[in-house]
């Protein structure tokens with residue numbers, strides 16, 4: 001199979017997995033901040049292909065810089081659908097930079113630096129760690145009770161992750177919605 | 187067959203947090219060693235062990251916080267695709283020429299036109315010292331120079347276009363104007379002259395002659411604002427600048443910064459430049475590289491790194507030029523990538539390692555007479571992010587004209603027009619330069635502004651092969667090799683000395699051929715002596731000839 005068709009097959013299999021939304025408790029006062037914890041992973045072809053041997057090939061093609069943009073928004077159920085937006089969407093940007101390392105343990109190889117959404121650069125110790133740093137998201141968000149109003153609510157997190165054209169994955173976007181979370185505002 | 191000797195000896199337990207592993211050399215025997223870049227006490231250090239000569243720990247970068255910030259701009263470049271030394275395995279610093287593994291094309295090429303000098307500075311290792319065994323006068327012929335420039339222009343994917351004539355003291359060559367003309371003829375647009383400025387101070391017509399031949403600017407040694415810190419040209423520099431004015435040649439001041447020697451005058455140098463902003467285009471601070479054998483204690487006394495200089499400039503300008511104003515050199519990459527994506531052809535790029543250099547622009551506010559860093563009216567970080575995103579968009583199949591239109595519509599939002607220096611339209615200037623390749627309005631940028639740069643050349647104590655492999659300041663040589671600065675000068679026994687011996691002649695032979703003694707051209711300190719007698723006309727005195735005195739704030 002050619003590199004292109006392999007890459008598009010892998011892109012097609014890329015998806016969001018293990019998405020979960022939790023709150024630190026079930027009920028809040030309306031003027032209290034609500035701490036939500038969201039976690040998910042980008043899994044499938046993109047992840048599986050993001051490995052050192054493929055970085056090597058990408059580097060040869062001078063494909064050295066990746067931007068991953070993740071947008072997270074929250075919505076509350078109105079009637080039968082989650083249509084009412086809660087708070088403002090949050091945009092997180094992660095980057096990966098492939099570089100020629102002089103680390104004697106990985107002599108003459110391409111390695112990766114991952115820069116997270118807080119602009120902290122890290123050199124992972126393994127391919128699996130690189131995949132996790134780039135493609136696993138665990139974040140806490142603060143909503144305001146006033147964003148929801150008094151009463152019992154069902155909310156979801158909607159996530160969308162997109163990236164550009166690369167040697168190891170064609171341009172693409174994946175999205176998912178978390179299972180609903182019950183929140184009571186008093 | 188393994189090309190590289192790597193020592194796998196068990197290393198002592200690390201003191202501090204490991205940031206990354208790299209390779210370096212032993213300062214005693216040049217053996218390639220594994221090295222750790224570590225953090226402790228808020229600073230970054232290099233640690234390595236030679237099985238024969240023991241352990242070396244050296245300050246690598248004076249602020250871990252700044253190291254982290256700078257490292258987020260790390261982007262490897264396109265490289266130099268026309269190698270003179272084709273090899274499979276990378277073996278820095280052994281195969282420079284450039285070899286197939288080098289990661290930056292030439293950003294600035296150096297040609298040594300002579301290693302004779304009219305000064306004999308104690309710390310300088312560039313000039314021929316008479317009486318030393320193996321001292322050679324090296325002066326490539328004009329034909330050699332033409333060949334070297336052709337090698338530069340033949341680089342791919344981007345031919346070199348910026349060249350520095352260096353020495354010794356290049357103005358000692360009588361045919362300097364002809365050399366400049368040759369370099370121009372070969373198609374190099376930017377030619378700068380690395381000089382101590384003395385001959386130009388003594389002879390203003392020389393500056394005019396060199397300008398007419400095609401010189402772009404001077405790269406003028408300038409180590410401080412007092413005779414003690416700048417014995418080299420304290421008395422002469424104001425006259426050199428005056429010669430530049432007459433010839434309309436801009437000047438870049440180049441201080442070599444040595445801790446405990448002149449690091450207290452970095453702000454003073456900036457003020458001196460500010461007073462001469464009509465002709466001084468930039469300052470290039472160069473933290474010293476420590477050559478020869480030095481004890482740890484001695485190294486600690488003199489060692490200074492980029493963040494240390496940036497902090498001192500902030501202190502010594504009372505916060506006018508803050509540490510946040512500085513960005514590492516590779517932070518320009520998003521601009522290059524955007525232009526590349528738009529123009530669909532490889533562009534000149536500055537892809538050196540993030541720890542090698544930094545820079546910022548400052549503008550003079552004429553009302554308050556204060557310097558305003560560009561970052562106080564431009565959201566530079568935001569702009570670079572935006573360009574990075576847009577380059578990605580075009581490279582991923584987006585319509586480049588629509589993306590360019592978006593860029594034009596958006597650019598204003600990164601600029602605070604209320605704080606922008608009067609008469610400047612930075613948004614228009616950036617659009618013209620990036621999308622239309624029209625640099626005509628860049629002149630307005632220069633007249634009221636200065637570029638402040640910082641370039642830390644390596645030495646045997648802190649040498650990092652990861653940095654070296656990305657070096658873009660290269661030497662052109664008569665054997666057609668193009669050698670990175672930090673190989674050429676850090677291991678002169680492999681590069682500089684061998685080349686100069688091969689293509690040079692002995693001092694005795696030179697004296698015989700030229701009918702003069704090498705020392706005949708030594709500068710006798712005329713201006714200094716005259717200045718000491720006539721404070722009202724010379725150098726650092728209150729000037730009667732409209733030459734700004736050299737003073738600090």
Ligand code: SF4
Nearest residue numbers: 278281282285287288
């Ligand atoms: S520094 Fe550059 S040219 Fe020299 S050996 Fe290393 S990669 Fe090759």
Ligand SMILES: [Zn+2]
Nearest residue numbers: 212215236239
């Ligand atoms: Zn050794």
